[in-house]
Amino acid sequence: MVTLSEVAKLAHVTAATVSNVLRNREKVHPDTAARVLKAIDELGYRPNLNARALAEGRSSTLALMLSNISNPFYPEFVLAAERAARKSGHFLMVCNTDDNAETGRAYLNQIAGTLADGVLVMNTDIAISDLYASAMHNAPILLAMWEHPESPPTLPCIAVDFARAGALAAHHLLELGHRDVGLLIGDGCGGLQDARSNGFRAAMLAAGIEADPTAALQIRDSIDAGYAACMRLMANRPELSAIFATNDLLAIGAVQALITLGHAVPDDVSVIGITDIQLAHQVHPALTTVAIQTAAVAELSIERLIGLIQTPEHEPSMVLGPLPELVVRASTGPRRKR
């Protein structure tokens, strides 16, 4: 790697002058600056950003830690976060902790405060106390997609009202006349998606419909798991006229299971999910879902993280993200008597 000293030697100046050309050009005579820039160009010198970040006490890189990059929700969040970071002149590095708390802590130690100025953390298994300790000593940490706005964490966060998302799904199914609804509850990277199922159940109860524990299954957050669980649910409870899944992957798996079983969707059974991942509009029938506004939450998260880097907070604050919204597509319809 070409060093600053080699540039200085070629341009017949001191290393301090090269450094001034890079940072405070007004201090350097134009002729000298031109000579230095020519040497930089000839040698292909790249300022060592580690050194510069150290010298100036800042870098311009943010990190996003997430637990499972192969779950399509995360790449969609990454895409929007990276665009938002770039728009404000920051780079975004993504670290996949692979559903492993120890890996997560190792990444945090490697990057926080050194390679990255601030860290966005999404649903990793790292304990809040570990995150808190890192935030105190290294760089600001912001939790994105906090699922329980009613109980804020000890770190700054962007919360999403997932209980409301569940309630919106319930209202939609109730309006279509559904009473016998099966529940697929995801147990994913962020833990059990109970804010969503509790919100759903509370809205059903308010309409006089009590939850039937035998019509609910807790399963891992994947298409395969949704498929298998829906098969079990329909075998045990053939009278179900609708299925609510706490996320789109489960709902997409459930639709495939229903079609395999010979049930028409939505004519025989309606299906609704939560999130609105890209795949939700790409499958056929296209999935009705409650959009959690992934891109908007990602942008808000990047904006807040940059704010925390510029002005550290003494008391962690929670910001509520945009409200979830019902997106009606082709997988839900009026209940029909069979």
Add this chain to the structure above:
Amino acid sequence: MVTLSEVAKLAHVTAATVSNVLRNREKVHPDTAARVLKAIDELGYRPNLNARALAEGRSSTLALMLSNISNPFYPEFVLAAERAARKSGHFLMVCNTDDNAETGRAYLNQIAGTLADGVLVMNTDIAISDLYASAMHNAPILLAMWEHPESPPTLPCIAVDFARAGALAAHHLLELGHRDVGLLIGDGCGGLQDARSNGFRAAMLAAGIEADPTAALQIRDSIDAGYAACMRLMANRPELSAIFATNDLLAIGAVQALITLGHAVPDDVSVIGITDIQLAHQVHPALTTVAIQTAAVAELSIERLIGLIQTPEHEPSMVLGPLPELVVRASTGPRRKR
């Protein structure tokens, strides 16, 4: 952020001693080391890795640059690459260049040789000449998933024999009796997937079947595009008994279009893709495809990149990845007369 000097002060030692405790503990008296470790613990000090990497001329972070994180192939590659990197004690940072050459160059300038010791580049739009210049001056660059093993690039690469993948798809359809085959050719992040379609066409030609240019469409690499293109293809060429798509996203979109049109898959029309993304086995009917062994290629790429960091090459070498393999599932079957 706590500094080394603060640790030294609290432990009543010099900064050099703290540094020795962190790196060459055998040089330090055990009692002194214990005092330093206690101070590190009390203050929550984290060694500044930038500084250490600078001092020792090494860091342990690799970067992976890719163009489109929301295409599910990339997250699957990331997952395997991150696991392989971690197994050998390296961290992996992922940068999404968002299909934009300028963004790609900016990331490369930001990370190569400073934040990352080596860079794995996948199908970005950055010109080879820019990559080459960066590799000369900064850190090794390895191209992963080079699609044209017959013409090696000027940088080290892992090549995949995509022409063979296309030929395997052709042999499978020929064995099933298909003669009228539609082609969906992806034009994605890595450019036109012509190695795949050329391999397919060459194998068909060897069996005496000439390509019909009106049965081929070049489209963007997505489920939506595959759906729309298959609709057009079947409207113009209703006699087609099979569809070959150069990647699974297109094939999955094509299956959905056929079902929407009332064609049974595979009884009326067979569909085959290339890649074997997770979704390929999750959709119903499960997709027949040619697996390019994504995880194995990712592991090989990480291993080679680490090798290049340890022993730089004077002449770039190409390594051929594992050979593509046919995976027969439920979307292909014997040709039936309609």
